[in-house]
Amino acid sequence: MVASTSLSEQHAVVIGGSMAGLLAARVLLNHFGRVTVLERDRIPDQPKPRSGVPQSHHVHILLTQGQRILEQLFPGLEAELEAAGAPQVNWTHDLRWFSIWGWSYQTSSDLNTHPCSRILLEWLIHRRLEQYDHLKFLTSTQAIGLVMNAQNTIVTGVQIQTEQGLDTLKADLVVDASGRNSALPKWLTQLGYAAPTQTMINSFLGYSSRWYQIPEGWEAPWKVMLIHTKPPDHRRSAVLYPVEENRWVVTLAGVGHDYPPIDETDFLHFAQSLRSHEIYNAIQQAQPLSPIYSYRRTDNCWQHYEDLQRFPGHLVAIGDAVCAFNPVYAQGMTVAALGAQTLDQCLSLMVQKQKTALQGFPSKFHKQLAKMLEVPWLLATSEDLRWPTTVGSTPNWQTRLMHQYLDLVVRASLNRSYVSQTFWEVMHMVKSPKVLFDPRIFLPALGLG
Ligand SMILES: Cc1cc2nc3c(=O)[nH]c(=O)nc-3n(C[C@H](O)[C@H](O)[C@H](O)COP(=O)(O)OP(=O)(O)OC[C@H]3O[C@@H](n4cnc5c(N)ncnc54)[C@H](O)[C@@H]3O)c2cc1C
Missing domain, CATH: 3.50.50.60 (FAD/NAD(P)-binding domain)
Structure with a gap:
């Protein structure tokens, strides 16, 4: 038996x-x-x-927690990624993030990964x-x-x-x-x-993505660029992510049925309509390597x-x-x-x-x-429940309070290295969200420290 x-x-x-x-x-x-x-x-x-x-x-994007588990399961995988040309990114230093409050603060941490294509x-x-x-x-x-x-x-x-x-x-x-x-x-x-x-729970988000060759001699004080939405009005976001073979993959996203286009001119217009022009400016100088791919099952x-x-x-x-x-x-x-x-x-x-x-x-x-x-x-x-167009649930008072508190944490993270590092540790699933209620976070978040 x-x-x-x-x-x-x-x-x-x-x-x-x-x-x-x-x-x-x-x-x-x-x-x-x-x-x-x-x-x-x-x-x-x-x-x-x-x-x-x-x-x-x-x-x-493979989060730092994911990268660490993969390395435990397959020791030496990070070295293989590096050998295959995946760059190294420190997520608090090499990420330039246009948050709801403006540009993020760049500081060092141990949140390192090797960005690469999913393939x-x-x-x-x-x-x-x-x-x-x-x-x-x-x-x-x-x-x-x-x-x-x-x-x-x-x-x-x-x-x-x-x-x-x-x-x-x-x-x-x-x-x-x-x-x-x-x-x-x-x-x-x-x-x-x-x-x-x-x-x-569906926020009706759509993606359009295109791959680019990073321009020769490209220099910037960042490696990853993330431009965020700003509820309730700015429904568009984008990420520019470096991968092996000196490429960027650029994904434009729109929430609440504001789907990004797959037509070349409209794709660029969408990029230009983001809250910052940095990604638009970068891809203007880069050679496209792929068609524009779309995805809506999100x-x-x-x-x-x-x-x-x-x-x-x-x-x-x-x-x-x-x-x-x-x-x-x-x-x-x-x-x-x-x-x-x-x-x-x-x-x-x-x-x-x-x-x-x-x-x-x-x-x-x-x-x-x-x-x-x-x-x-x-x-x-x-x-997702920040958007009134999201279906499947509605935010209760606790969720609304969390939204407000998280916004304050993000604001405090823009000029405090400890807050920034802890915030990204939570986003990378290295730490539990509970740490965001530590006095070293909530006091500065509430403007008391
Ligand atoms: C547009 C998009 C972007 C994403 N971006 C990220 C990101 O940035 N970071 C991140 O961590 N995750 C991301 N994800 C999620 C990520 O792709 C998945 O969570 C992850 O791949 C785990 O998926 P899975 O293996 O469970 O399923 P899948 O990746 O969907 O794989 C299912 C597999 O099963 C096979 N299969 C299906 N049915 C059968 C069958 N009957 N018999 C045999 N084989 C079968 C399929 O061929 C496929 O290989 C993204 C997902 C999408 C859609």
């Missing part, structure tokens, strides 16, 4: 070979004898875009995973359903569609990491289980697997398949990394308790995952 064998003799199958799936696979290797990653796409042998991850055309990051991680001989990638393979035991209580495998036809793959644990469009809610109802309830959407009373054993979900965020807050990959850490911790705890029966595991894992998701969810949705 599978449930009584040690995990090291068991087989874990991950559906989806993007960021959440790859990171889940990495931690499953710590516990399972065999791990298989199913990916619908063919994986390119060079860092190239693929259809399953259309968001890779847009800026992908390069995923490709390097994929390459590292290929070095494990107990991990197998099944590419051009789509999961199309679950295989259940006779009692319909435990998942025992995955139905797959390959280039050769239909097949099944046995599994002792199935991890759904198939992203925002996960079919798991549908599969659950087909099997007679309830689908999770979902919370959706709602925050949480599938509440943690609340389900009845759920099949030996099955969990992770990454965007559970909770997808408005990407403008750059949390998705870091949350995927934190989700993988949570999976690792839950499996370790189970083994410590000398339990290897995965029957009750999904409920425990989904509850732990939900605890981790609370902070990033609050950060993203409470910011």
